Every structure is written in C-alpha cells, then in structure tokens.
Ligand SMILES: [Fe+2]
C-alpha cells in the first residue's frame with residue numbers, strides 16, 4: 001500500500017469571513033476529503049485566514065483552455081453599454 | 097505552431113510583466129529551471145526545520161518555545177506551498193520527496209551547519225531568515241504565477257521569524273557578559289554561511305542570465321548579497337556585537353558596504369555533501385519518512401474502507 005503513488009490532490013478554497021466568497025488559496029495531497037480539510041486547517045488557516053473551508057479534488061475541476069482566454073475577454077471589450085458610465089444623465093439626477 | 101514564434105510570444109508576455117500560468121505554453125528549459133529551483137527551495141524549508149527543532153524542547157521560556165514551535169510549523173507550510181507550486185509544472189510529489197530522502201536533491205547549504213547553542217536559534221532567525229526574506233521578497237515578483245503567489249504568502253509569514261530571532265539576540269546582548277559572548281559566538285559562526293546563501297558570485301553563475309531574462313529572478317546573487325550586508329551592519333551595531341569581517345567598511349562612492357572574500361572552497365564543499373551535518377540531515381529525513389509510514393498507510397486504509405462502505409450502502 002505504501003507504494004510511490006501520490007495521494008489525490010485537493011484544491012483548497014477559504015471563506016475569510018461571513019459574507020464573502022470562498023477563494024482559492026492553494027492545494028495539498030490527502031487520502032480523503034476529511035483529511036484534506038484537517039490538513040487545510042493546519043496549513044492555510046494558521047493566522048485567522050478563514051472561517052470556512054471547501055476542498056475539491058483537483059481532477060473534478062474542468063478548466064477552460066488558456067488559448068481561449070482572448071475569446072472570453074474580447075467579445076465583452078466593445079460592449080461598453082454594459083457599464084453604467086455609458087449612459088448620460090444630467091448632474092441634477094445625482095448618484096444613480 | 098513554430099517553436100520560434102511561441103518563444104517570441106512567451107518572451108513578449110514576460111517582458112510586459114504578465115505572469116505565466118501553469119497551463120500556458122513555456123519553453124522546456126523555463127519549466128525545468130523552475131522545477132529545479134522551486135523544489136530545492138521546498139527542500140530547504142523542510143530541512144531548515146531540523147537545526148531549529150534541535151532546540152524546541154530546550155527553549156529557556158514558554159514564550160520562546162511557542163514562538164519557535166510556530167516558526168518551525170510555518171516552515172513546514174512553506175515547504176508545502178512550494179511543493180504544490182512545483183507540481184503545477186508537472187513534477188510528482190512522490191519523486192520530489194524521494195529525491196530529498198535519497199540524498200540526490202539539493203537544498204540550501206546553510207542547513208548543513210550545526211546549532212550548538214541557544215544563541216544559534218536567535219542568529220538563525222535574524223540572519224538566515226533575514227537572508228531568505230531578501231531572496232523571497234524579490235521572488236514575489238517572479239514571472240511564474242504559482243511561484244509568485246506562494247512567495248507572497250510566505251513573505252507575510254516570514255517577517256515574524258526574523259523579528260523573533262532578532263529579539264532573542266537583543267535579549268542576550270543586553271544580558272550577562274556570558275550571554276553577550278554567546279550571541280557574538282553565534283554571529284561569528286553564522287555570518288559567512290549566511291552570505292553564502294545567495295549562491296556563487298555572478299561571474300560563477302552562468303545560468304543566472306537566462307533566469308533574469310525570463311524574470312524568474314529579478315536581482316543577481318551579488319546584488320542580493322549586497323542588500324543583505326547593507327541591512328545587517330546597522331542591526332549588528334544596535335546589538336553591540338561585531339560582524340567577523342575585518343574588511344567590512346562603508347564605501348562612500350558606491351553607497352554600500354564593502355566586505356571581505358567568501359571562502360568559496362567551503363561553500364562548494366558543503367554543496368558537495370561534505371558540510372558538518374549533511375549526512376545527519378538526510379538521515380533525519382529518511383528516519384522521519386520511515387517512521388511515518390504506518391500513519392500514511394493507516395490513512396489510506398481508512399479512506400479505502402470508508403469508500404467501500406459508502407459503495408455497499410448505495
Ligand atoms: Fe520559510
């Protein structure tokens with residue numbers, strides 16, 4: 001059983017405080033999810049970095065291809081009308 | 097696509113100060129250089145725990161003991177962040193651990209020196225962590241994203257390491273004459289090995305130019321070493337102890353301290369495995385790995401059992 005094989009890799013997400021999203025902080029190896037959470041607590045929350053931990057096996061994540069980055073970014077580039085500053089309102093309206 | 101075009105695009109990306117991420121195309125040599133550098137860095141964090149662990153049970157007060165424990169625990173974490181960064185480049189954790197345990201991997205030469213007195217723990221925090229910080233602050237801006245992020249995290253944790261060491265030195269230097277002599281003795285033994293931590297001189301590190309071009313490194317070994325000397329001199333003055341270098345003096349023209357020649361023969365000797373503690377360090381790693389085997393096996397057996405139970409229930 002103690003062959004050279006690695007334990008599965010887990011990606012670690014931490015919610016730093018109530019009301020915020022969980023954010024990716026790093027990864028670690030562990031035999032199962034429970035141990036992954038225990039290890040994540042020791043490694044990634046030694047200084048009150050978080051109040052909640054998610055662990056996800058790395059193989060469960062599907063990622064977009066890096067060369068598709070432009071295709072994700074560019075189409076939104078010329079759609080300025082998606083931003084509030086595109087719309088002209090008189091000053092007396094105030095903040096809207 | 098033509099490899100020349102890919103390489104050109106890669107260099108432009110780096111020159112524009114954009115990070116390279118794990119799935120991006122990169123030259124094979126960039127990948128291999130990083131795997132070697134990051135894994136050596138990880139090994140250094142792990143082996144670096146050993147000289148300090150030597151004193152945990154003998155710390156002179158609870159305050160010092162909890163600080164040292166927390167520091168050593170941080171170093172374990174640093175090792176983990178760095179192994180993870182190396183793995184994003186395709187390295188296998190098991191292979192990296194094996195290379196450390198069979199003695200074929202390199203780690204920082206400084207950890208092959210012994211910690212003879214309690215003052216050595218102060219000197220390590222002050223000088224060794226101080227030197228590491230100078231290197232790591234630079235590496236926060238390295239071009240490889242996962243390495244850079246690991247460094248940012250590490251630097252945040254690192255500053256307490258140097259402060260607790262320097263505070264320890266201050267206490268000794270303000271104590272009895274014997275305590276001050278202990279601090280001086282520790283400085284005498286750790287000063288030159290600390291200077292060696294930055295590696296060979298620029299003219300003797302042929303791979304440095306490429307690492308600079310790829311922005312893996314942002315400063316040369318000699319530049320970093322000079323920063324370290326310039327930082328340390330006033331700190332030693334405050335402690336009231338003397339850096340063991342008769343050639344150390346302020347150079348008005350350069351705006352830096354001049355310092356004496358490093359004993360490079362000693363440096364290469366330690367690198368080759370003939371330092372005072374090389375064998376002992378690798379032995380300690382091997383023993384820890386062997387003694388931990390039953391824990392690793394039990395964890396896997398438990399995980400398998402749980403998985404099978406879930407399957408049976410379904
Ligand atoms: Fe560290």
Ligand SMILES: [Fe+2]
Pocket residue numbers: 171225228254257
């Ligand atoms: Fe440290």
